[in-house]
Amino acid sequence: MQTPPRPSPAPQKVGLVSLGCPKALVDSERILTKLRADGYAISPSYDGADVVLVNTCGFLDSAKAESLAAIGEAMAENGRVIVTGCLGAEAESIRTQFPGVLAITGPQQYEAVVEAVHAAAPQTHDPFVDLVPPQGIKLTPKHYAYLKISEGCNHSCSFCIIPSMRGKLVSRPAHHVLHEAERLVKAGVKELLVVSQDTSAYGLDLRYQEVSFRGRPVKTRLTELCEAMAAFGVWVRLHYVYPYPHVSELIPLMAEGKLLPYLDIPFQHASPRILRAMRRPGSKEKVLDQIHAWRAACPELVLRSTFIVGFPGETEADFDQLLEWLDEAELDRVGCFRYENVAGAAANDLPGHVPDEVKEERWHRFMVAQQAISQRRLARFQGRTLDVLVDEVGPRQAIGRSFADAPEIDGQVRFTRVAGVRPGDMVKVEITSSDAYDLKGRRMLERAA
């Protein structure tokens, strides 16, 4: 006689509030994957959760304030709260404000945070129930995924405390990254977004160790990793690339269609004086030469960057240099931040802090200048047909992205003729108009391969 199946005990439920950048989102995915493997369920609301995890960001003072507000909300709504992530490195200040927090762990302390959940909401483990899909738990839509290739950073930019919070560069060996990428692609991911603190430094700490993936040798180095990922046949997009000379090796891969012709390089400024104060490398002329050479080798190349205006000591002349440089560089997509102090950062002690109203005024001038450039750059797509990865479908219009748009931070392609189209489809769209951010068009009635 067969033993009737034992009723499984109700699993403990974990709520999650994930703040911060895509790297923090990847951390949240890892933590949830482990918790699901341990038999926990995920609660979509504070009410149903036995414990709430808040994965915090502590990069800027405004991000810290947002993280503290999220902890406050979770305490008020649920009361059983574990804090993790970047702000976890400042446990004392969290405890002062929220003495009732159950546990605090810092960035990358996956095991510690999972242990804290086990202690706060002990789980009756049922080994017969496998709750985790092979690709792990993802917080992004099914068709794209962030792929973290390393942690930490060897630089010491004066406005940043990431190296002190997350430590020096630690790369994942290439076969680990490739196995994860392969699992994601098998699960339906069509776009891999490569992230880290410094993507171009990948493998330096492992001395570009050679490993084996599916019987083939692969170096733990960015160019070789990208070549290997090209074999998966999905979009591969690179974020947070530092402008090292060897980045030029990636351009031929982009020209050959192995890698999306898209580079997200945070240049931060163009004035040599300010770059020195930021402790960032780069002569503005050399970087411009590099950009021109890249575009000559791969005319499709889309460049995205971020900048900081109002950095301590920035004069009107420095800012003008930045605007001139921007005009020459003709970057496609640009984000701009007004400088903010970050507790513990060296830049706080620099002389010549810029008044808020001047920062604001420069930020507006910067954005107006860049809008005109982005508008010019986007206009080149008018009349062309682009492959578009579909994110959302409405009754009359769908929203997707071309190779030129990363999710969340760049623009969109809005298009008509949506019958039969689903999120995650790759379709061909004829572009009919553009503005400074987005493209509009109509779907060509043949599906893209």
Ligand code: SF4
């Ligand atoms: S490169 Fe600079 S800004 Fe980026 S994580 Fe490293 S220290 Fe921070």
